[in-house]
């Protein structure tokens with residue numbers, strides 16, 4: 001059952017006591033139009049519930065009428081972004097509980113059922129983890145392993161390695177050589193067989209005299225040998241490279257945010273404006289690409305390479321005072337604040353190529369394509385068919401939209417989801433990793449073959 005874990009129960013209590021309730025309906029301003037169309041939601045005793053059971057019975061699947069955009073006026077929702085969509089209250093439509101208890105919620109029934117296939121399945125709690133953020137899930141096809149990083153606790157040098165050759169996977173803790181402190185974004189590059197990491201840990205007193213600034217590193221998943229590629233911008237240290245992707249000409253784009261400082265794995269506050277950057281492995285150059293987002297986060301290109309997507313998770317931001325965590329939802333106190341009116345959007349840009357050799361990127365036409373239903377968008381990935389899969393950040397689930405941001409479905413978990421990754425021969429297993437949890441989903445929405453990502 002979604003949202004029933006002790007984690008969220010504790011979190012809801014903490015959030016309710018610290019945030020005033022302001023999300024009440026406008027007084028007396030909504031007149032429900034009489035209608036003969038029974039699929040338009042009215043109230044619980046009418047014949048038109050907003051949600052109904054639908055699809056295959058291998059999981060709890062709920063179809064929502066008309067995106068739930070007309071609720072009985074008695075509905076309310078606490079604006080705290082850590083309170084999920086399912087935390088809304090809809091007392092006059094009992095079918096709302098189907099949404100709250102669903103594994104999969106379909107907004108666009110036709111395309112949603114295509115995504116689910118004939119036997120969708122969700123497996124919760126199969127990997128025991130610490131109550132910290134899990135991130136950077138990277139699938140390496142040849143050896144059939146999934147690497148997952150953990151953000152914190154401070155000082156921890158380990159990464160999880162899930163050997164998918166057994167079911168459930170065999171889990172071990174690994175360290176690269178040399179150890180890389182606190183990576184939080186990752187990708188597998190089939191061209192050189194290496195795992196690339198966005199590393200936000202900044203620490204001058206690691207074991208064995210090792211020092212590290214945040215940046216971009218890579219390791220060989222077979223030997224675990226690691227090396228650094230980038231660790232500064234003309235002498236300034238990055239706040240914390242958060243996620244990364246490789247574009248069609250082989251350049252690495254990464255987002256820089258100061259969540260490392262927020263969660264206590266960086267010694268230094270930010271020195272640079274938070275931004276989206278491009279690193280050229282061919283020359284070593286690092287160039288700024290966009291400075292318009294508050295907290296640039298997940299980043300991907302569409303499969304034709306012509307659209308850039310970047311998430312802005314700015315409603316989760318730095319707070320000088322450690323106020324959250326230590327029992328309410330994290331292993332230890334962290335400096336984070338939630339502002340429900342802050343940014344929680346995914347943006348898209350058109351990408352053109354200019355310059356002497358025709359490889360210099362120019363991004364134009366910035367537009368917002370999606371606003372998170374809960375939390376703030378964190379990691380995002382593109383499916384084989386071009387759909388966006390957007391992790392909920394603080395919130396317990398992921399949203400699936402088409403390439404224009406139209407909501408199709410969501411997957412609901414019992415832990416917040418920071419990032420996602422497909423695995424398997426058919427790339428139809430999706431791993432959702434986040435705070436205090438790793439969830440496995442098997443359905444029909446295939447991941448892209450990274451060796452042929454750009455088409």
Ligand SMILES: *[C@@H]1O[C@H](CO)[C@@H](O)[C@H](O)[C@H]1NC(C)=O
Nearest residue numbers: 035036037038039040065066
């Ligand atoms: C009733 O609503 C459904 C779903 O939105 C729609 O397909 C159908 O055309 C509507 N029928 C009428 C008579 O408006």
Ligand SMILES: *[C@@H]1O[C@H](CO)[C@@H](O)[C@H](O)[C@H]1NC(C)=O
Nearest residue numbers: 042043044045046047072092
């Ligand atoms: C809900 O709908 C029923 C049947 O259509 C109606 O009798 C009842 O008054 C409605 N209740 C509210 C609170 O609007």
Ligand SMILES: *[C@@H]1O[C@H](CO)[C@@H](O)[C@H](O)[C@H]1NC(C)=O
Nearest residue numbers: 001002057058059060101103
């Ligand atoms: C659906 O949810 C109910 C109630 O939480 C649970 O008992 C049942 O096992 C679930 N069904 C599936 C297929 O997961």
Ligand SMILES: *[C@@H]1O[C@H](CO)[C@@H](O)[C@H](O)[C@H]1NC(C)=O
Nearest residue numbers: 130150153155156157158173
């Ligand atoms: C690091 O995290 C792992 C869990 O993934 C835990 O078993 C280990 O004790 C931690 N080590 C330190 C030094 O915190």
Ligand SMILES: *[C@@H]1O[C@H](CO)[C@@H](O)[C@H](O)[C@H]1NC(C)=O
Nearest residue numbers: 154155203205264265266267
């Ligand atoms: C830096 O690393 C040391 C040694 O592992 C650890 O004790 C400390 O908490 C870390 N500090 C930060 C800010 O990551």
Ligand SMILES: *[C@@H]1O[C@H](CO)[C@@H](O)[C@H](O)[C@H]1NC(C)=O
Nearest residue numbers: 294314315339340341342343
């Ligand atoms: C919340 O975010 C909005 C929009 O970014 C900003 O105007 C406002 O000042 C923020 N409030 C707080 C308390 O930080």
